[in-house]
Amino acid sequence: MSSPATVPYKSFVQIDRSSATPVYLQIANQLINAIQRGYLPTGAKLPGTRSFSELLNVHRNTIVAVFEELDAQGWVETKPNTGTFVLAKSAAKPHKIRTAAPLQLDAYPKTTGFAFRKSSLLDNPFEHSSCEYVFNDGTPDIRLTQVDHLSSLYSANLKRKSNHKKLGYYNHDGSEFFKRHLSNYLNLTRGLHISNDNILITRSTEMSVYITSEILLSAGDIVLVGSLSYFSVNMIFQKSGARIMPVPIDEEGIDVTAVRKICEQHTIRMLYITPHHHYPTTVTLSATRRLELLSLAAEFGFVILEDDYDYDFHYDKSPVLPLASADKNGMVIYIGAFGKSLAPGFRTGFIVAPEDLMIEMRKHLGIIDRQGDVLMEQVLGEMIEEGEIHRYLKKSLKVYQERRDHFTDLLSEQLDDYIAFKKPAGGLAVWTRWKQPVNLMQLSKECAKNNLFIPKTLLYQHKNLSAMRLGFGHLTPKEAAAAVAILKAGVLKQLH
Template identity: 60%
Template sequence: MSSPVLDLFSSFVLIDRTSVQPIYLQVSQQVINAVQRGYLLVGTKLPGTRALSEVLQVHRKTVIAIYDELDAQGWVEVRPNKGTFVINQSQQVKLDKPYEKLISLAKYPTHTGFVFRESTILDNPFESSDCSLIFNDGQPDIRLTQMQHLSRWYSASMKRKHNLKRLIRHQMEGSEYFREQLSNYLNFSRGLHISKNNLLITRSVEMSLYIISQILLSKGDQVLVGDLSMFSANMVFQKMGARVRTIPIDESGINIDYIRTHFKPGEIRMVYVTPHHHYPTTVTLSAQKRITLLQLAREYGFLIVEDDYDYDFQYEQTAVMPLASGDIDGMVVYVGSFGKSLAPAFRTGFVVAPDNLIAEMRKYLGIIDRQGDVIMEQALGEMIEEGEIHRHLKKSLKVYRERRDLFCEILETRFNGRVAFQKPSGGLALWTTWDKRFSLFQIANLCRNEDLFIPKNLLYQNNTLSAMRLGFGHLNETEIEQALEILWKCMDSVNAIPPVR
């Protein structure tokens, strides 16, 4: 005859055997919820592990893991020879003297009692919303990632004894195996000629730019960026005290001639470019301009920071190689991210540079991120070596190309020429230009009321420009159609401002 507690368990515990979450965690969370709701009262004796395993139809070891998890979180207490009991999580654990009395603060201070420097430059420019549909600046769709497959790679890497030994030692350079595999991958896919000694592994592109700026920039140095540029990079440069100057942009990228006519040799410290798909306009820096920029760097003595933020997303048969592939004078520092098509936790940043600069960067990385994620890097290295990255990217590119084509088709047919754009050869976003008489901010506000969120950082509107950068990669076909339909309706409902005469 089953006990009332066993009957309770069968009523509130629901196991999803198709979920990636382990069963013991599913049940543990449901038991905690039952205690919080009062279904299981404090002092209740929980069933034995054999009896509960039969009710839940799981292995007895799973039930033991459930009770261990509840005990670790302080929801139950295991009493020898008596059983497992629900306890009040708020009850104090008795401590031996002289630490018997616990000091409790009624309220933690909201402000410091001392003065510190606050940065306005590094204020977060991103907005958030609970809208069902959201445009971003060109992010991949993590739904295309086979999470179970990724978890198997990570789990297998975690279980290998030689990898566990690496966790004990500090790895300032990261996984040597991953750097070897990544250097091979970059040489094959981007035409580079590097070894593992030319690679620095970081957590993100932003961390890479921060370390580069710490070493290569001083207060007052002139940094040239595109007239429209990656705002996160500009923030890092300005935080270092650099003078950020802009270069005009045309249909083939930044205007290289502008540098020669407005600056003299020695006046420029750094030129920051996103040549593959210029951010935010998505135009590609022409081959002739690439050659001219490399020659100008050698002549003027400035370094080039090349940010190849979305190189992996190319839809054409012929790819334009990075500036770094043609650099023979050591003037280019190449920055990128690896695994962007995977889930965010599986992505990593990297820097490619001559040996002596990488050696100096490792000193700074040792302060910021001394240990790194050795297991993750090992798993990514194995995915490169086994060809898993190539297979996943090939499948994803097919989907993203179809989404790009659909996005462009709807813009062309539904918007009746009221929005101008060029179909990008790669990347996950479109650069759209609008009639200057429309208020893009008003359109964005109307879209928000219709459950479509367009962040302000995607809107570019001033006296000379009216444009939006609209990401399509994270939206499936149905979502693309819904989002553009809302955008069309909101645009159509806004009365254009008459031109000034």
């Protein structure tokens, strides 16, 4: 057996002093790795603490801590007046250390040794850029959120002794306190008539759609969506094996006559809709069509999955109540996000549905998100109870309305010859149609050269359509002016 002095420890023990991991743990973990790979065989004697510390250029107490960690995990045994030896962790035959050449640990495998399913459907469609200016599809400006105040609310709940017991157990059903206040909030603002038993708390709208799809969709089921629809949700439907069938969208929202014709020819399982501000066109579904859709769902037996996308952001008039508020036959599942005007970590998703379906949904949530975030839900519940969420919304809506007006004025002044749009009554984005033939991908690349990033997910172009969805909520007036100027310069260069 090789003596401790002949083992090339420095070849497999590398210390990173800039790492957040303590040095003694770095050394211990790498020694464990060497033992597992057979570089330090069973029975091998480790150097003494003094000589080992000199070899690795660390304090002797650090090596003492290393040996204590290895002993605690059962990798070594220290014999008084004899030394520290590697213990057997398996029945594998020990490997002798070769000292003729420098020893290097094998890299972590780049590929698996087994086959697995791959999905092109779930390829990440999102892009990122280091450009100073960015158009997105309509997200809030986190700079408007009072992060310090939100953090203090969470910290206070974390320190509150009455909440400590909530940290010691799993509660995938969510905070009953939050669900009670959220149901009251939705009843007040959306015209619903629900209780705690009708709500499921999720992490996001996408998680809500995923759980719904897992329960309600089977391979081959037909799901109706707008001819232009939210790509992430479409990905989830396709992953479940469903067949997506597009329905035309016009100035009143989804074409209900077309929905009826499809229902008369096919068995439809679900209709996904964003009626308040249709994604991506921002149009609002008319009141007449809302009633017709509810009637069709009852007649043909399909589920309406209603997404209240951007419901909280409305400027010119009161928002139209969701379909779920008028659903008497239990055909609507209502999903949304609470706290979109808050910092990202303080937002949550929700599902509203009849109690029998909710029982099954809780089972699925218990598998994919068993822990939940009870303290965060406690904070959000208190914000509703104390009226904080209304104050946040009122303050942010004033800013976003000013930004909408400024942004649409810029579009009219700078790009009126090239695009057509309607000022949206709500939401954080403007739907623009191009009057002249413009290659939107090329336009995006040209803008990127001038520090404006336009993701491909905002571009809608085929033989009958050239359009962009341009978010304004995250842009200050100065930033919006700079972004529109760059966009105009890109258009002029391509057309002239």
